[in-house]
Amino acid sequence: MKRIYLDHAATTPLDERVLNAMQPFFWQKFGNASSVHSFGTEAREAVEKSRETVAKAINARPEEIYFTSGGTESDNIAILEIAYANRERGKHIVTSKIEHHAVEETCKFLEKDGFMASWLGVDKEGLVDLGEVGNAVTGKTILVSVMHANNEIGTIEPIVEIGKICREKGAFFHTDAVQSVGKEKIDVNKMNIDLLSSSAHKFYGPKGAGFLFVKEGTEIQPLMHGGGHERGLRSGTENVPGIVGLAAALEIAEKEREKENARERILAKKLLKGALGIENSWLNGPAIGPKRLSNNVNLGFDFVEGESMVLMLSDKGIAASTGSACSSKSLEPSHVLRAIGLPHVKCHGSLRFSLGRGTTAKDIDYVLGALPRIVEKLRKISPLRKGVDISEFEEDIEHVHGHEH
Amino acid sequence: MYSEKVLKEFRHPKNLGKIHNPDGLGKVGNPVCGDLLWIYIKVGKNKKGQEIIKDIKVKTFGCVAALATSSKLTTMAKGMTLDEALKINKEKIAKELDGLPPQKMHCSVLSMDGLRRAIEDYRNKKAGRIEPSKKQPSRSSCRHRNKKGNGKSN
């Protein structure tokens, strides 16, 4: 069966050019980058060259780039280690209600460890309010962490302005740019960013490789202690093939970014237009345009549940994802959809398509052929339809959950 | 994540839909993840004169496991006496489906509760109580909740 992958926000396939760049470092040039001999030096050279490539892509200096195992680790180092290194200055951090769990759970961990966190709300497009940021950041605030682009609904946050507020108030600014690196132009200087997390597998690089940008002069301490790799911030023998792959993937992504974004945006519009032809459907997040990642289309369909849709689509060869409570481990609906004000019952019917380099217009036609029938089939067997009163179940389906913050 | 049998049941569900003028109707909402299910029954008699479930249909707004267990439960219950049907429990349904993932056991509870309410509704109506199907307590007994992160991580 033909398979169509529309879950690029979850991960992307490795680009063949990246694979070719990585290959020698698995077996011919396998040296430990810390070794003095020639095996070590060729690995070291590759790591440092990669660091330069990455630095150039985001307008940083090579000394400001630290290689890690991915987005989760970068987020953890940034948040925990800024907090612990600066706790004498204040124990307050500010973040948003729509962060990835790697940030959300890390901030919650700090809350349990005596820090105070302020959770910024978002409007119905998923945008944080700059006035609220300004009010939340005080003299006691040591860190603000707001993501660049949201992984579920594709919202691009006003990080330039958030960074500016942080500079003025003397708080460090971290942004989780896992979804935006390689897709949106990043300039850490112009954007007032102190720390930035990124992960290679989201831009056609390998899994288990990422980086953290830390602006020179930022007080931070290591999470991993050991042999003092990565200038003491992140000990552990460098993942040389991963690092080489990350840099190669980023270089390609930067080169192709504008053309590819324009192409994906046209496809996203086509998908959206077709899908909204289905009755009782809507788009979650901002309209397709500058406030939204060009590859993200997050739809909602009344009266149907997302996990069932995802499996039926998968039976037709189509890979998508959902923020439905039923498809999460905790049986809670997506905290992002809740934060934009979607009631629980509507979160159930969310369906995320994230397009990528391999996506074609024909793929979109195929999806638009399959999707209406799937929604219709599930609606036929659903007790819900327009006008069905479910108020007697309100307590069960709405209030039992609800996010704590 | 799901067994072959669950997937098969999901792909080829039985008894989904609605019965017009049912003898009993059970409506339940799921306090664990927020899903809804309506069960409709028609009651007949077997040769011994015992009341049996002559026909049963279900409408489900829920996940793959909810749809599969609704379908399974209705096939199991069809033809059973009302008392037998009341003895179906979540373990029996799960066993018929070669097991369910632990966090999905509550989905089978939902369909069972729906059936119980439908039978209750029928018996109440028969006993002549006023509008019994209207205001039923809709809570399922299963209230376990897991407050960890929501597992959607990309």
Ligand SMILES: Cc1ncc(COP(=O)(O)O)c(C=O)c1O
């Ligand atoms: C916004 C965001 N942050 C962090 C992560 C975690 O990255 P990784 O999978 O590299 O740990 C992801 C993706 O999973 C993400 O989308």
Ligand code: FES
């Ligand atoms: S019905 Fe929601 S998890 Fe099964």
